[in-house]
Amino acid sequence: MKKLTAIFLSLMMVFSLAACTSESPSTPSATPDSSPSESPQASEPASTPSSSAAVESEPQPETDAETGKTLVVYFSATGNTEAAANYIAEITGGDLFELEPADPYTNEDLNWRDEDSRVVYEHDNPDARDVELVADTVENWDEYDTVFIGYPIWWGIAAWPVDTFVEANDFTGKTVIPFCTSSSSGLGASGQLLAELAGTGDWQEGHRFSSRVSEEDVRSWLTGLGL
Numbered sequence: 001m002k003k004l005t006a007i008f009l010s011l012m013m014v015f016s017l018a019a020c021t022s023e024s025p026s027t028p029s030a031t032p033d034s035s036p037s038e039s040p041q042a043s044e045p046a047s048t049p050s051s052s053a054a055v056e057s058e059p060q061p062e063t064d065a066e067t068g069k070t071l072v073v074y075f076s077a078t079g080n081t082e083a084a085a086n087y088i089a090e091i092t093g094g095d096l097f098e099l100e101p102a103d104p105y106t107n108e109d110l111n112w113r114d115e116d117s118r119v120v121y122e123h124d125n126p127d128a129r130d131v132e133l134v135a136d137t138v139e140n141w142d143e144y145d146t147v148f149i150g151y152p153i154w155w156g157i158a159a160w161p162v163d164t165f166v167e168a169n170d171f172t173g174k175t176v177i178p179f180c181t182s183s184s185s186g187l188g189a190s191g192q193l194l195a196e197l198a199g200t201g202d203w204q205e206g207h208r209f210s211s212r213v214s215e216e217d218v219r220s221w222l223t224g225l226g227l
């Protein structure tokens with residue numbers, strides 16, 4: 001009987017050992033799923049470090065674009081360039097800044113057919129074109145990264161009251177877009193001459209509108225610029 005019990009116990013031990021050995025292969029295969037090296041990988045997309053990195057890096061360009069404002073600066077003696085400036089400001093959401101000569105031009109002053117008029121005198125005497133403005137600097141100038149500059153064409157160039165503003169300001173880091181109105185002349189070298197006078201800024205080619213500029217004219221130009 002003792003022998004039988006011993007045999008029975010031995011058999012039980014053999015079966016028990018066999019059972020242990022058959023479970024052990026499943027243990028290593030389960031280990032990688034929960035191993036320390038793989039668990040972080042599986043949870044990385046939702047983990048704090050990677051999501052906070054995304055939060056920190058993504059908004060930066062958006063913030064830069066949002067703080068870059070548009071300014072529409074213009075001089076207008078008889079209202080045509082002012083109309084264009086108003087359309088540009090309305091469409092782009094930009095701020096307006098009118099250049100006003102301290103000594104405003106009267107209709108008589110503007111009569112280019114009269115050789116005794118103020119504009120003819122200033123045209124013939126470049127030293128007299130140094131027109132003082134009511135204000136030649138803009139509040140919060142640094143906030144603007146796009147500056148439109150508008151003027152009428154006088155004798156083929158930008159009406160000179162604009163020169164005073166251009167000389168008084170630093171356009172570094174700004175995109176500058178000239179625009180003008182005229183009876184028939186083109187933009188010509190007016191924008192380029194202003195860029196040379198400024199000496200700073202990224203001056204674009206610019207655009208000439210007719211004296212009777214319409215909102216549609218301005219809108220289609222701005223659309224072409226991607227603005």
Ligand SMILES: Cc1cc2nc3c(=O)[nH]c(=O)nc-3n(C[C@H](O)[C@H](O)[C@H](O)COP(=O)(O)O)c2cc1C
Binds near residue numbers: 080111153182183185
């Ligand atoms: C003194 C003076 C000179 C001008 N010279 C030109 C010119 O050379 N070429 C042109 O096409 N128009 C010329 N014009 C017409 C103006 O450029 C045009 O009427 C412009 O739209 C006026 O803009 P504003 O109303 O904003 O002052 C001249 C006008 C004035 C008063």
